[in-house]
Amino acid sequence: MQKPLLAVLLASAFCSLNASAADLIQVYQQALANDATFASARASAAAGRERITQGRAGLLPVVGITGSSIKNDRDESPWNENAVIGTDPVTGADIRVPGGGSNLRTSQYQIALTQPLFRWAAWETYQQSKLQQAVAEAQFAQAQQDLITRVAQAYFDVLAAQDKLESTRAQKTAVTEQLASAKRNFEVGTQTITDTHEAQAAYDLVIAQEFAAVNDLDNKRNALQAIIGTEPASLAPLKSGITLNAPSPANVDPWVSSAENQNYGVTVSQLQVELAKREISKTRAGHYPTLDLVAGHTRTKVHGRSDTSGVGTNNSIGVQYTVPIFSGFSVTSRVRETIALEDKARNDLEANRRQAALQARQAYLGVNSGMAQVKALEAAEVSSQSALESNKLGYQVGVRINIDVLNAQRQLYQTRTDLSRARYDTILNGLRLKAAAGSLRESDLAAVNNLLAK
Structure with a gap:
């Protein structure tokens, strides 16, 4: 009889605990x-x-990478020598190839950093x-x-x-x-x-x-x-x-x-x-005005005919400023x-x-x-x-x-x-x-x- 009694007491205590008010x-x-x-x-x-x-x-500075890969297929007559096929992103100079046609691929990437100064x-x-x-x-x-x-x-x-x-x-x-x-x-x-x-x-x-x-x-x-x-x-x-x-x-x-x-x-x-x-x-x-420090590294590679292939790099650093004049x-x-x-x-x-x-x-x-x-x-x-x-x-x-x-x-x-x-x-x-x-x-x-x- 003791075990059933103990079970009843435990059950009663458990129910009382659950029924307690919050x-x-x-x-x-x-x-x-x-x-x-x-x-x-x-x-x-x-x-x-x-x-x-x-x-x-x-x-804080902003750093970014940009790149491109461009293929050029051209058929030029011999008299149109040194035809322009693009612009060097570093120097801004024209990229030319001799006449007679070309099959070139230009690959380029650029790393740029801009650090605000003012x-x-x-x-x-x-x-x-x-x-x-x-x-x-x-x-x-x-x-x-x-x-x-x-x-x-x-x-x-x-x-x-x-x-x-x-x-x-x-x-x-x-x-x-x-x-x-x-x-x-x-x-x-x-x-x-x-x-x-x-x-x-x-x-x-x-x-x-x-x-x-x-x-x-x-x-x-x-x-x-x-x-x-x-x-x-x-x-x-x-x-x-x-x-x-x-x-x-x-x-x-x-x-x-x-x-x-x-x-x-x-x-x-x-x-x-x-x-x-x-x-x-x-x-x-x-x-x-605003003033920023800018720096960059550019690498350009041209694949194709042996007389036009090559690799070019450019490193730059300097400051860039903007002065507002009139904004309506x-x-x-x-x-x-x-x-x-x-x-x-x-x-x-x-x-x-x-x-x-x-x-x-x-x-x-x-x-x-x-x-x-x-x-x-x-x-x-x-x-x-x-x-x-x-x-x-x-x-x-x-x-x-x-x-x-x-x-x-x-x-x-x-x-x-x-x-x-x-x-x-x-x-x-x-x-x-x-x-x-x-x-x-x-x-x-x-x-x-x-x-x-x-």
């Missing part, structure tokens, strides 16, 4: 692996890390590539913060929907009992039919609310599934009697200052302004365009700073207001419970009517729903506050996860 960190790890939006941001960051390599390429546009492109890579990294950091807040929002939305459904079903149970009591009292003649009708109306209403709560829970679970890529398991709820902490520092000004300077949206806008400045300088380079005012127009775009980037930066400050203020007020609401609703829950018990007792002794009990029940369950929602909103506003300040990290999510019942 916590916030586990759901976040699923989102890291499966969220399509975050995967897109990760790929975009990987692409952005190639910017510097591409920008630096414009300052190309201001290429230098500015390289400087812009550094800024573009920094933009990609800042956007990826923003995507990481967004994933944390999106996961937390979806997680607590599911918990709130579950709380609403549980509260509605508990209310349905209480209303069902009240309806049965009203019917019994009516049958024995101690109460009127009005009490039965009121209880029936309350029962019908709570049934409709239950359908709505089930639908809302399905929607919230589907929203979470869209993030983590799989159907969510049961979720760990908040511990009972948790204590929510106030923001630290307790003054809104440091949060706003941090948001105006460290918010990732603001950081991206600051980099965009620097990019716009570089673009102005890059566009003005259309008026500047296109460069001047593009400079004016880039100056206007820089002004736009500056205004976008100011708008993003104000938006980040607004988000920080709203989140800060949301945390403080949420904590006050939680405290008030906790007191209201105790009062509502006492009011319900008093109304039930009054109903039994005949000093309260059925509608009084129904209203007390409705108030109690609504207070409980509002209390759980206030706790979730306070926690979420704390995460949003840190996100607005640019300081939200996975460790902050771990701190929230410690508030959950394992």
Whole structure:
């Protein structure tokens, strides 16, 4: 009997392990692996890390090889001596053969090197590539913060929907009992039919609310599934009697200052302004000369008649410059365009700073207001419970009517729903506050996860 008993215990332990609720960190790890939006941001960051390599390429030498192999079949009369059959790519001189016809094959290859010495546009492109890579990294950091807040929002939305459904079903149970009591009292003649009708109306209403709560829970679970890529398991709820902490520092000004300077949206806008400045300088380079070091090696071989066959080589090195004179005012127009775009980037930066400050203020007020609401609703829950018990007792002794009990029940369950929602909103506003300040990290999510019942 010991072996079957041991097998049952192991099986029970295994089932309990599988049935354990997923916590916030586990759901976040699923989102890291499966969220399509975050995967897109990760790929975009990987692409952005190639910017510097591409920008630096414009300052490095370019080496290339070109070649050709040409066959010439000609039939010339003797009087057309020294006919031209081509041009030497090295010297530029004509290649001639004596009259009387020819059957020649000319093979040639050339190695060319170009090293930029002064190309201001290429230098500015390289400087812009550094800024573009920094933009990609800042956007990826923003995507990481967004994933944390999106996961937390979806997680607590599911918990709130579950709380609403549980509260509605508990209310349905209480209303069902009240309806049965009203019917019994009516049958024995101690109460009127009005009490039965009121209880029936309350029962019908709570049934409709239950359908709505089930639908809302399905929607919230589907929203979470869209993030983590799989159907969510049961979720760990908040511990009972948790204590929510106030923001630290307790003054809104440091949060706003941090948001105006460290918010990732603001950081991206600051980099965009620097990019716009570089673009102005890059566009003005259309008026500047360019200077390159050029070097080459050419080898030409002619096969055919013995009097024309031979091999020629040429090595060259020097500098090549270009001086722009007139471009139809296109460069001047593009400079004016880039100056206007820089002004736009500056205004976008100011708008993003104000938006980040607004988000920080709203989140800060949301945390403080949420904590006050939680405290008030906790007191209201105790009062509502006492009011319900008093109304039930009054109903039994005949000093309260059925509608009084129904209203007390409705108030109690609504207070409980509002209390759980206030706790979730306070926690979420704390995460949003840190996100607005640019300081939200996975460790902050771990701190929230410690508030959950394992």
